[in-house]
Amino acid sequence: MIETLNKNTKTTCYHCGDFCAEETLVLNDKTFCCNGCKNVFMLLSENNLTSYYSIEKNPGKSLKQSIGNKYAYLDDTNIQSKLISYIDHKVARLQFQIPNIHCSSCIYLLENLYKINNAVVGVRVNFLKKTANIVYDVNKISLRQLVELLASIGYEPSFTMNDINQEKPKNINRKLLFQIGVAGFCFGNIMMISFPEYFGLDNTTRHYLSSAFGYINLALSIPVFFYSGQDYLISAYKGLRKKLITIDVPLALGLVVLFVRNFYEILTHTGLGYCDTLAGLVFFLLIGKWFQQKTYDSLSFERDYKSYFPISVIKINADNQTTTVAIDKLKIGDRILIRNNEIIPADSILLKGKANIDFSFVSGEKEPIAKELGEIIFAGGKQTSGNIELEVKKLTEQSYLTQLWNNDIFAKDNASKVETFQTKVSKYFTIALLAIAISSAIYWAVYDSSKIIGAFTAVLIIACPCALALSSPFALGNAMRNLGRKKFYLKSANVVENIANMDTIVFDKTGTITQSNESQIEFMGNPLSQLQKELIFSVTQNSIHPLSKQIAQHLNISSAIILNSFDEITGKGIKANVGGNDVEVGSAKFLNITENESNALNTRIYIKINSENVGCFVIKHAYRTGLKQVINQLANQFKLHLLSGDNEQEKTFLQTVFPTSSELLFKQNPADKLMYINTLQGNNQKVIMVGDGLNDAGALKTANVGISLSEDTSSFSPSSDVIMDAANFELLPKYLQYCKNTMKVIYVSFCLSLLYNIIGLSYAVSGTLSPVIAAILMPISSVTVIGFTSISTYLLARKMGR
Amino acid sequence: MKIMFVLIGSSFVLAIGFLIAFIWMVKNGQIDDDYTPSVRMLFDDGTVKKTDEEKV
Numbered sequence: 001m002i003e004t005l006n007k008n009t010k011t012t013c014y015h016c017g018d019f020c021a022e023e024t025l026v027l028n029d030k031t032f033c034c035n036g037c038k039n040v041f042m043l044l045s046e047n048n049l050t051s052y053y054s055i056e057k058n059p060g061k062s063l064k065q066s067i068g069n070k071y072a073y074l075d076d077t078n079i080q081s082k083l084i085s086y087i088d089h090k091v092a093r094l095q096f097q098i099p100n101i102h103c104s105s106c107i108y109l110l111e112n113l114y115k116i117n118n119a120v121v122g123v124r125v126n127f128l129k130k131t132a133n134i135v136y137d138v139n140k141i142s143l144r145q146l147v148e149l150l151a152s153i154g155y156e157p158s159f160t161m162n163d164i165n166q167e168k169p170k171n172i173n174r175k176l177l178f179q180i181g182v183a184g185f186c187f188g189n190i191m192m193i194s195f196p197e198y199f200g201l202d203n204t205t206r207h208y209l210s211s212a213f214g215y216i217n218l219a220l221s222i223p224v225f226f227y228s229g230q231d232y233l234i235s236a237y238k239g240l241r242k243k244l245i246t247i248d249v250p251l252a253l254g255l256v257v258l259f260v261r262n263f264y265e266i267l268t269h270t271g272l273g274y275c276d277t278l279a280g281l282v283f284f285l286l287i288g289k290w291f292q293q294k295t296y297d298s299l300s301f302e303r304d305y306k307s308y309f310p311i312s313v314i315k316i317n318a319d320n321q322t323t324t325v326a327i328d329k330l331k332i333g334d335r336i337l338i339r340n341n342e343i344i345p346a347d348s349i350l351l352k353g354k355a356n357i358d359f360s361f362v363s364g365e366k367e368p369i370a371k372e373l374g375e376i377i378f379a380g381g382k383q384t385s386g387n388i389e390l391e392v393k394k395l396t397e398q399s400y401l402t403q404l405w406n407n408d409i410f411a412k413d414n415a416s417k418v419e420t421f422q423t424k425v426s427k428y429f430t431i432a433l434l435a436i437a438i439s440s441a442i443y444w445a446v447y448d449s450s451k452i453i454g455a456f457t458a459v460l461i462i463a464c465p466c467a468l469a470l471s472s473p474f475a476l477g478n479a480m481r482n483l484g485r486k487k488f489y490l491k492s493a494n495v496v497e498n499i500a501n502m503d504t505i506v507f508d509k510t511g512t513i514t515q516s517n518e519s520q521i522e523f524m525g526n527p528l529s530q531l532q533k534e535l536i537f538s539v540t541q542n543s544i545h546p547l548s549k550q551i552a553q554h555l556n557i558s559s560a561i562i563l564n565s566f567d568e569i570t571g572k573g574i575k576a577n578v579g580g581n582d583v584e585v586g587s588a589k590f591l592n593i594t595e596n597e598s599n600a601l602n603t604r605i606y607i608k609i610n611s612e613n614v615g616c617f618v619i620k621h622a623y624r625t626g627l628k629q630v631i632n633q634l635a636n637q638f639k640l641h642l643l644s645g646d647n648e649q650e651k652t653f654l655q656t657v658f659p660t661s662s663e664l665l666f667k668q669n670p671a672d673k674l675m676y677i678n679t680l681q682g683n684n685q686k687v688i689m690v691g692d693g694l695n696d697a698g699a700l701k702t703a704n705v706g707i708s709l710s711e712d713t714s715s716f717s718p719s720s721d722v723i724m725d726a727a728n729f730e731l732l733p734k735y736l737q738y739c740k741n742t743m744k745v746i747y748v749s750f751c752l753s754l755l756y757n758i759i760g761l762s763y764a765v766s767g768t769l770s771p772v773i774a775a776i777l778m779p780i781s782s783v784t785v786i787g788f789t790s791i792s793t794y795l796l797a798r799k800m801g802r
Numbered sequence: 803m804k805i806m807f808v809l810i811g812s813s814f815v816l817a818i819g820f821l822i823a824f825i826w827m828v829k830n831g832q833i834d835d836d837y838t839p840s841v842r843m844l845f846d847d848g849t850v851k852k853t854d855e856e857k858v
Contacts, residue, residue, distance in 0.1 A: 051845070104841045111842065127838040177828045185821040189814065209806060216810075 013037050016154075017058030040153050047115045052105050059105035060154050071151070073312035073324035074144035083159070084143070091121055092143070093135045096150070096157035101130045110155060117141065117149055132157075159311045176293065180286045183228035186220040187279035193217055194276045198772050214266040217275035225259045229282045247426040247469050250433055251285070254464025257457045274461060277774045281466050284782045292473035292493045294480060308380070308694060309396060313338070313345050316389065327396050334392045344381045346392050347399045349374060353388030357381035360510055362694050380694060405697075420497055421746060422472045426465070433463050440765040451767040458769040462760035467753030467781040471746055472497075475789040479742040482797035487725035488735045495721045498705050499739040501686055505634060506677060506699065508691035509644035509654075512709050514622045515726075521554040525615015532614060534561055536607055539576045539583045542566055547605060548574070548585070551617050584608040588616075626730035628657055633733035635659045639685065643668045643676060645695050674698035688736075692726075694718055734800045745792045749785045756781035 012019055014030035015037035025032040028045075032038040040060060044052055052059060073079055086093040100106070107125045110132050114120045119140035124133040132155075136146055147157055193213045236252035239245065258278040265271035315325045316335040327345045330336070335351065338344060344357065355371035362380035371377055377390065379399035396402060437459040444451040476493035483490060490496065507513055528536070538560040540548040564577040573586015584591055584607070591606045593613055606616040624630075634640060640662040642654060648666045658664060665676070673691075677699045680687050689696065689703035692710065697718035700706030706720035709729065717723050724735070760777050763769045827833065 055845075104844070107838060107841050108845050111845075125838055126835045127841065128835060174828050177833070178825060181821060181824045181828070185817060189817055192813070193810070212807070 013058065013060075014053070015041050015058065015060035017060075036154075043116060043153065044109070047112075049109060049112055049115060052109045055105040055108055056103040059103050059109075071144050071147050072314075073326065074147055075142065076312075076324065076326070079311065079326060080143050087138065090138065091135050092138050093133065094143075096132050096134060096147075097159075098130055098132055098150070098155050098157050100155050101125065101127060101132070106155070109153065113149075116153070120146070120149075176286065176290055179228040179231075180283070180290060182223050183279060183283040183286055186224045186228075187276070187283040190217050190220050190276045190279045194272070194771075194775070197272055198775070211266075211269065214269075214273060217273060218262060218266050221259065221262060221275045221278050224279045224282050225255065228286060229255050232282075232285065244423075245427045245430050247422050247429075247465065250426060250430045250463070250465050251469055253430075253433075254460055254466075255281070257460040258464075261457050261461070272771045274771050274774050277461065277771070277778050280775070280779055280782075281464060284466060284779070285469060288470040288473040288477075288786075291477040294477060294493070308343070309345055310343060313342075330392055330395065332392055332395065336390050336392060337387060338383045338390060339387050340383060340385070342383055344377050344379050344383065344390070346379045346396045347376060347394040348379075348390035348392045349376055351389040351391050354385050355383060355388050356385040358384050360693065420472070420494065421743065422469075425468070425750065429465060429468070433460070436463070436761065436765065443765075444767060448767075454769075455765055455767040458764035458767065459761060462764045462769060462774060462777065463757050464778075465753070465757070466778060467756060467785040468750060470782055471749035471753060471785045471789055474786050475742055475746045475749065475793055478790055478793040479739065479797075482793060483735060483738065486731065486735070486797070486800065487728050488731070489723045491721045495705060496739045496742050498721070499688065499736055500743040502638070502688045502705055502736075504639045504641065504680055504685040504687045506641040506643055506680070506687055506689045506703065508673075508689075508693070508696045508699075509642060509650075510646055511692040512690055512696075513624055513627055513642075513729075515624055521550055522618045523615060524618055525613075528614065532609060533557060534559065535578050535581055535583050535609060536585065538563060538578050539566070539574055539585055542576075543568055543574055543585075547603065547619060550619060551585075551605060554617070582608075582610050584611075623657075624726070624729045630730060630732055631657055631659070634736075635662075637736075638688075641665070641676075641680070643673050643699070645669065670695040670698050674702050677702045690732075691720075692717070731800075738796060738800055741796045742793055745789055745796070748792075749789050752788060753781055753785050756784070 011024055011031045013033035015032055018033045025035065025038050027038055027041065030041065032041065037060060041050075044050055074083075084092050084094045098110075101110070107127055110125050111123050113123050113134075119137045121135040121137060123135075125131070126133075134146070141149075150157055193216055197210070197213065232248050232255060233252045235246065236248040239248060255278065258274050258281070262273035262275050262278065265273045309327055312324045312326050313330065314322050314337040315330070316322055316337055322337060325334075330346055336345070336348065350371050350373050352373070355375075355377060356368045357371060357377055358368040359378070359381045362378070368384050369381075376393060379394075379396060379402065394400075437456050440459055441452050441456040444455050473493070476496045479496045480490045480493045483496075533555050534557055537552055537555040537557045540552040540555075541560055542563065543549070561579050564579070566574070566576045568574045569586075569590070573584065573590040576583050576585075585605060588594070588604065588606050591608050591613070593606050593608075603619045604616045605619065607614050631640065635658075640658055642658060642662065642664045644664075644666045645668055646666060651664060651666065654664055665672075668676070673696060677687055677689060681702070681704070687703045688705045688707060689699045690707045690709065691697075691700050692708055696708070700708055700718055700720045705722065707722040707724055708717040708720040709726045710717040710723055711726045724732075756777060760769070760773075760781075763773055
């Protein structure tokens with residue numbers, strides 16, 4: 001109670017919005033939590049950049065950690081050349097990834113960086129990608145100074161091994177946009193020219209215009225066919241060579257027939273041709289393709305260990321001097337210095353210092369592990385207690401952890417794991433289409449041989465599955481956008497369909513169903529007096545039970561009172577006498593107290609002093625809120641499994657959460673997890689893996705769908721199909737249900753487009769398909785399908801709530 | 803009716819102009835980032851807004 005009162009009266013930092021906990025610095029009536037924040041404010045106000053604070057409230061980032069000579073490695077010309085994209089004797093240009101770009105104030109400050117330091121020539125921020133393109137004067141500032149400048153105002157660029165080892169990504173593929181532009185241009189002009197014909201022209205005008213219009217149309221349809229539509233033709237050809245009938249086959253067939261028939265009709269003056277249908281078809285198809293191509297630029301779905309490790313490490317030379325070396329230059333036997341909160345870059349032996357390594361991200365064990373001198377420390381762990389000195393035993397890429405990436409699964413590009421609904425359907429569709437076309441040709445061969453070609457080609461034209469080809473991209477593309485708005489980011493739109501087909505979910509424990517931060521302790525009851533605290537501390541300190549230890553740690557008192565008696569009943573509680581006071585610590589049952597509320601996700605430890613109930617400590621399990629509901633909802637539709645890298649300590653609790661049919665496995669190493677998923681898939685199960693850390697990377701990749709949970713979507717997450725915001729864990733069942741519903745939308749829109757096809761076919765087989773009908777039917781069917789899928793996916797997303 | 807050809811010709815020139823403008827725009831990377839410019843245009847140049855508690 002007192003805690004919360006205090007919080008309300010606490011002042012917040014003007015710069016970063018944090019509570020000013022230890023010290024409060026005041027400047028110009030504004031409060032700051034630390035010198036770092038105050039310095040940024042002073043720097044900005046000196047340079048007339050205080051608009052930074054009026055655009056968004058408390059936009060800054062806390063600067064409690066000092067930079068030191070962390071960026072010394074940027075003086076290395078070798079590393080520089082890999083980061084800088086352009087350099088001459090005057091200026092250099094490079095792109096930084098800045099994870100802290102989060103609001104409009106950030107854009108403002110970064111783009112006005114030249115006002116703070118005139119060595120900066122210009123900055124261009126891409127908010128969605130969280131990047132800043134910076135041009136700076138190489139004669140005035142070094143790369144290291146530039147990075148330190150950015151870090152000093154709270155915009156620390158992130159560098160990883162990936163930036164250095166990987167080639168720079170190529171320019172974004174803009175071909176599709178050019179294709180759309182050309183198709184749209186031709187479509188519009190062909191429509192304009194074809195319209196007078198449809199509305200009817202008198203004979204004299206027709207004589208003048210008709211053939212001229214026809215030739216113009218033909219000319220316009222050439223770029224549509226050969227440039228804009230080329231991908232469909234090529235992919236259909238490639239598919240057929242592999243004996244695959246995809247949706248592109250009937251599409252390409254329709255396009256070719258349209259194109260050839262246009263030429264024939266116009267050159268022989270036997271008809272108007274279907275140029276507008278051809279152009280419209282290609283235009284709509286390309287729009288659908290573009291719609292489906294949406295990607296989340298600021299998220300990376302293809303990360304491997306390289307982007308987890310830092311770029312460089314401090315090496316201690318023989319003469320005890322330190323230098324910074326790139327991680328890939330480390331050699332076996334090198335001595336390295338690891339500071340607090342740094343990641344161990346390679347398997348090494350501890351030489352000096354107190355090692356307390358947090359492996360939660362690597363192995364799933366949540367408690368930091370203390371290591372003795374001479375013990376081996378695996379790469380990937382994070383040092384948590386001061387500086388240590390290590391000797392490298394294995395290179396980074398051969399380390400215990402990184403070896404996982406040598407598994408075949410990472411070499412394969414398993415993009416098309418399942419046959420999509422569209423490919424399944426297009427096989428039958430193409431066969432039926434050809435059957436109808438041929439039978440109508442045979443029919444007319446018997447009755448009226450002049451109509452054979454006309455009817456045959458008309459069937460292929462009108463049945464060209466434009467609407468069908470559009471329904472999947474639009475439904476999936478929309479679903480992907482709607483899910484993205486709810487912080488469930490898909491790698492590509494096809495993942496929606498993959499998710500809808502799954503039947504098994506495998507969870508990781510640490511960081512996935514538990515929160516990564518430690519469990520919390522709160523005391524409920526009247527505030528404890530100092531004496532009471534000391535009494536409880538003295539008792540709990542003597543117990544080996546983990547809960548007692550947590551309480552003792554929470555009380556954090558230095559002096560303990562000597563115990564007169566101490567009696568611990570395993571699994572129940574403690575009875576002790578401390579300096580004449582009877583202290584009882586334990587469960588409600590043990591102390592004969594009736595609990596007014598109980599919660600499976602909390603553990604309550606009651607305290608009695610001299611037979612008087614003083615209150616209880618509530619220890620919140622670090623499980624995510626709503627875990628039980630999520631599991632219950634999912635259990636109806638999926639088989640659930642749990643793979644934990646941790647020990648079995650919490651098995652009994654987890655058994656109450658998961659249904660009895662679930663497998664709960666503990667002490668699983670990364671390779672075990674990968675193998676387990678393989679075994680499930682061997683039994684024909686389609687598996688979703690939900691994980692978070694590097695130790696799940698193999699499993700996430702093997703699984704049909706890998707979902708990686710991330711506390712902060714801009715920070716590292718292993719390669720996966722989906723990145724989801726951990727705060728929305730409760731919504732997981734709804735996300736999955738939404739994907740299934742989206743598939744239903746696709747089925748319905750497929751029926752709709754078939755309906756249009758049947759109407760069109762009835763004209764086509766009778767040999768009476770006029771260009772006007774084709775020109776009307778094709779866009780109408782496409783628009784209906786687009787409208788239907790967009791509206792229904794939107795409504796479904798609204799139903800999902802939040 | 804020959805005027806029609808002049809009209810069509812000029813409309814083509816216009817439309818081709820737009821097509822070129824579109825291609826130019828895409829090549830220039832104007833549509834690569836469709837969010838940041840919308841924020842950037844709202845910034846005042848160099849002047850501090852007198853709103854909020856600003857008095858510096």
